[in-house]
Amino acid sequence: MTQRTALVTGGTGGIGSAIVRYLARQGHRVATNYRNPDKAEAWRKDMEAEGIEVCMVAGDVSDPASCAAMVREVEAGCGPVDILVNNAGITRDTTFHKMSYQQWTEVVNTNLNACFNVTRPVIEGMRQRKWGRIVQISSINGQKGQYGQANYAAAKAGMHGFTISLAQENARFGITVNTVSPGYVGTDMVMAVPEEVREKIVAQIPIGRLGKPEEIAHAVAFFTGDEAAWITGANLAINGGHYMGW
Secondary structure: OOOOEEEEOOOOOHHHHHHHHHHHHOOOEEEEEEOOHHHHHHHHHHHHHOOOOEEEEEOOOOOHHHHHHHHHHHHHHHOOEEEEEEOOOOOOOOOHHHOOHHHHHHHHHHHHHHHHHHHHHHHHHHHHHOOEEEEEEOOOHHHHOOOOOHHHHHHHHHHHHHHHHHHHHHHHHOEEEEEEEEOOEOOHHHHOOOHHHHHHHHHOOOOOOOEOHHHHHHHHHHHHOHHHOOOOOOEEEEOOOOOOOO
């Protein structure tokens, strides 16, 4: 496998960490961003203990200028970004009739606008080199909606609209753009939900369990390989059968 440079936004989170591990173990140089230096340093040490080196770069995905600086630093230290995984995301849940403008914009800025902010500084280099892999991490709730998540569902649905347009524009440059839409995964955030609520969620999943972060990472890695060169504009739903569409 050719070694490439991969940038995974939100790489210190549950799914993000799994993606970082998977790509690093495939032999890629992997970078991720952080906002909290203390948390990032502790995470980096944990990764080093597993034998994984990660290029850590400060960057706020909701800020275009910060993203441009972040990409410049990654490329200066690790090489041109060939693989981009737009994974960073937040929630600010409440029913829409109680939702503030701040709750709406914080989620849209971090989950959707970040796709522009991070992809824009890398896309021209990919086009020049005639190779690139871009993967958006969307969500089951961007497909089926979710009570109390009008902001999150709108942003996650918008990510796939971004994917299919970018895929059409860049296919002839050897760049593929795809979406992965995870269902409910056993991350720290989900496991913090009261057990009775988790049991109700699992009861709706035909496979009968939460997903594993590593299962999402495997799907991302599938899209980033040379073997996936004829797959672009696709959305891969990984949710244990919780939501089935075609």
